[in-house]
Amino acid sequence: MTTPALKFPAQDAPASARAPRATVVALPSPKRKPLAARLRPVLGVIAANVVPPFIVLMLLVGLWQVLCSSPTSPLPAPTTIIQNSWELISNPFYDRGGLDKGLFWHILASLQRVAIGYSLAAVAGVGLGTLIGQSTWAMRGLDPLFQVLRTVPPLAWLPLSLAAFRDGQPAAIFVIFITAIWPIIINTAVGIRNIPQDYRNVAAVLRLNPLEFFIKIMVPAAAPYIFTGLRIGIGLSWLAIIAAEMLIGGVGVGFFIWDAWNSSLIGDIIVALIYVGIVGFILDRIIAGIGAFVTRGTTAA
Amino acid sequence: MSAYLKLDHIDKTFVRGATTTQVLKEVTLEIEKGEYVSIIGHSGCGKSTLLNIVAGLTTATAGGVILEGREVNAPGPDRAVVFQNHSLLPWLTVYDNVRLAVDKVFSGTKSRAERNDWTLHNLELVQMVHAKDKRPGEVSGGMKQRVGIARALAMEPKVLLLDEPFGALDALTRAHLQDSVMQIHATLGNTILMITHDVDEAVLLSDRIVMMTNGPSARIGEVLTVDLVRPRRRLELVANPTYLKAREAVLKFLHERHRFVEAA
Numbered sequence: 005m006t007t008p009a010l011k012f013p014a015q016d017a018p019a020s021a022r023a024p025r026a027t028v029v030a031l032p033s034p035k036r037k038p039l040a041a042r043l044r045p046v047l048g049v050i051a052a053n054v055v056p057p058f059i060v061l062m063l064l065v066g067l068w069q070v071l072c073s074s075p076t077s078p079l080p081a082p083t084t085i086i087q088n089s090w091e092l093i094s095n096p097f098y099d100r101g102g103l104d105k106g107l108f109w110h111i112l113a114s115l116q117r118v119a120i121g122y123s124l125a126a127v128a129g130v131g132l133g134t135l136i137g138q139s140t141w142a143m144r145g146l147d148p149l150f151q152v153l154r155t156v157p158p159l160a161w162l163p164l165s166l167a168a169f170r171d172g173q174p175a176a177i178f179v180i181f182i183t184a185i186w187p188i189i190i191n192t193a194v195g196i197r198n199i200p201q202d203y204r205n206v207a208a209v210l211r212l213n214p215l216e217f218f219i220k221i222m223v224p225a226a227a228p229y230i231f232t233g234l235r236i237g238i239g240l241s242w243l244a245i246i247a248a249e250m251l252i253g254g255v256g257v258g259f260f261i262w263d264a265w266n267s268s269l270i271g272d273i274i275v276a277l278i279y280v281g282i283v284g285f286i287l288d289r290i291i292a293g294i295g296a297f298v299t300r301g302t303t304a305a
Numbered sequence: 306m307s308a309y310l311k312l313d314h315i316d317k318t319f320v321r322g323a324t325t326t327q328v329l330k331e332v333t334l335e336i337e338k339g340e341y342v343s344i345i346g347h348s349g350c351g352k353s354t355l356l357n358i359v360a361g362l363t364t365a366t367a368g369g370v371i372l373e374g375r376e377v378n379a380p381g382p383d384r385a386v387v388f389q390n391h392s393l394l395p396w397l398t399v400y401d402n403v404r405l406a407v408d409k410v411f412s413g414t415k416s417r418a419e420r421n422d423w424t425l426h427n428l429e430l431v432q433m434v435h436a437k438d439k440r441p442g443e444v445s446g447g448m449k450q451r452v453g454i455a456r457a458l459a460m461e462p463k464v465l466l467l468d469e470p471f472g473a474l475d476a477l478t479r480a481h482l483q484d485s486v487m488q489i490h491a492t493l494g495n496t497i498l499m500i501t502h503d504v505d506e507a508v509l510l511s512d513r514i515v516m517m518t519n520g521p522s523a524r525i526g527e528v529l530t531v532d533l534v535r536p537r538r539r540l541e542l543v544a545n546p547t548y549l550k551a552r553e554a555v556l557k558f559l560h561e562r563h564r565f566v567e568a569a
C-alpha cells in the first residue's frame with residue numbers, strides 16, 4: 005500500500021550508473037567521489053519530483069490570472085485574492101474572540117472533531133470487521149446491511165444525528181464516525197477472511213489462544229487491508245466534516261467557508277479551500293505512512 | 306509395549322455439498338521412538354490429509370492417532386509440522402518466527418534469557434543464525450524451509466511432521482537440507498514422519514518407507530524397511546546394492562503396480 009508519490013527511486017542506483025560518466029577523464033580511482041558528485045543524483049531526484057508540479061502549478065495560476073483579471077469576472081484573480089485576504093493568508097493564528105479567528109483555529113477545531121469521530125470509527129470498525137471476517141454467520145447476516153448503509157451519503161445522517169444528540173458537536177462527530185466506519189469494517193473483514201490457512205495452522209499447532217491469535221496473527225496479517233480501509237475512512241471523514249460544519253455552525257473550517265460565502269468573501273473561500281486540500285492531503289499521507297511502516301515486510305512473502 | 310506413535314484404522318471422507326469422497330481407508334501404522342518414516346505416494350492420494358490428521362489439523366472420520374499411549378485429536382506443539390510452503394509469518398524476522406514458538410511452548414519453564422538462547426540454538430542447528438534479523442521475504446526458499454524446521458525443532462516435539470519439506474527447492478539446495486535433517490536426526494534422535502514424492506529422498510532418509518496406493522480410498526500398499534547403516538552418505542550410496550534394491554522396490558511399486566493413471 006505504498007503510494008507512488010512517496011516512492012523515490014533507490015538513490016545509489018543512479019549514483020553508480022552515473023559514476024563512470026563523471027569520471028571518464030580520470031583513470032578509475034578507488035577514492036570516494038567528492039560530496040558534490042554524490043549529492044548530484046539526490047538533487048536530481050528532488051528536482052525531478054518538484055520541478056514538474058511546480059511548473060504545472062505556475063501555468064495554472066497564470067491561466068487563472070489571465071481569465072479572471074477583468075473587473076467583471078465573477079471570481080477573483082490570484083493577485084486580487086492576495087490583496088483582499090492578505091490577513092487570512094499571512095496570519096493563520098489570530099484570534100479576536102468569537103468566530104473571528106485565523107484559519108489555523110478553524111482547522112484545529114475541525115481536526116479535533118475528525119480525530120474523535122475517526123478514532124471511534126477505527127476502533128469499532130476494526131472490531132466489527134474482525135467479527136464479520138471470522139464468522140460466516142455474522143458475515144451473511146451483516147454484510148448486506150452494511151453494503152446498503154455504506155452508500156448513505158454522510159450528510160443524510162446529520163438530521164437524524166441532530167435529532168438524537170440535540171447538539172451540533174456530538175452530531176458532527178457522529179457523522180464522521182458513521183461515514184468512516186464502513187470502509188474500515190468492510191476492508192478489515194476482507195483482510196481477516198483472506199488470512200491464509202497456513203497461518204491458522206501455525207497458530208493451531210502453537211495453541212495460540214484467541215487473544216494471542218488476534219494480536220499476533222490476525223492484525224498483522226490483515227494490516228494491509230485494514231490500512232486501506234483506514235485510509236479511505238480518513239478521506240471520507242475530512243469530506244464529511246466540511247459539509248457537516250457548514251450546517252451545524254460554530255468554529256470549524258466548514259462553517260468558515262459558509263460564513264465567507266454569506267459575506268461574499270470569495271477570496272477567503274478560495275484560501276480556505278487550499279488549506280482544506282492541503283490538510284486532507286497530509287491526513288491521507290499520515291495514515292498511508294503509518295500503514296507503510298506497520299505493514300513493512302508483510303507484502304513480500 | 307505398544308508403539309510410540311500409532312495411526313489406528315484411520316478413515317477420512319470429505320463431504321462437499323452432495324458429493325462425498327473417501328480419501329483414506331483403514332490406514333494403520335506404528336512408529337517407534339526415534340524412527341524416521343516416510344510416506345510416499347502419487348500426488349492427490351491423501352498424504353497431506355494423513356499428515357494433517359496426525360497433526361490434529363484435520364479430524365479423521367473414523368479411527369484415531371495414539372501418541373505415547375494417549376489419543377490425540379487436537380493440534381499441539383508435541384506434533385510440530387514443517388509445512389511444504391514454509392508458512393513463516395512474513396511480518397516477523399527469522400528470529401521472531403522461531404521465538405514466537407519458543408515463547409509459547411516454554412513460557413512457564415524457561416526464563417527470558419533461556420528462551421533467547423534456545424531460539425538461537427535452534428537457528429544454529431539449521432545454520433541460520435547469520436540471517437536471524439532478516440524477514441522471510443529477504444531470504445531464499447531453502448533458508449525459509451530451514452527456519453521452518455528450526456521453528457518446529459524449537460518446540461521439542463515428540464513427533465516431527467514434515468509435509469514435502471523440500472518439494473519446492475532446487476536439487477542442490479534440497480540435497481543440502483536433506484543432509485541437515487539427517488544430521489539433526491542423528492544428533493537429537495527425533496521421531497520423524499515425512500511425506501515425500503521423491504524416491505531417492507525417501508530411501509536416503511528413512512528407516513521405513515510407507516507406500517500408499519492411489520486414491521480415492523488410498524490405503525497403505527506396502528512398507529519397506531531400509532537396512533542401511535547410519536550415518537548415510539549420498540555419494541557412497543550411489544552404488545550400494547541395498548540402496549539400489551530399495552530404490553527399485555519403491556519405483557516398481559509406484560510405477561508398475563500403482564501407476565498414476567491421470568499422469569500418463
Ligand SMILES: Nc1ncnc2c1ncn2[C@@H]1O[C@H](COP(=O)(O)OP(=O)(O)O)[C@@H](O)[C@H]1O
Nearest residue numbers: 319321328347348349350351352353354355520
Ligand atoms: N478440505 C477438503 N475438502 C475436500 N476434498 C479435499 C480436501 N482436502 C483434500 N481433499 C482431497 O483429498 C485428496 C487428497 O489430498 P491431499 O491429501 O492433499 O493429497 P496429497 O498430499 O497426497 O497430494 C485430493 O483428491 C483432494 O482433492
Ligand SMILES: [Mg+2]
Nearest residue numbers: 352353354469
Ligand atoms: Mg500434499
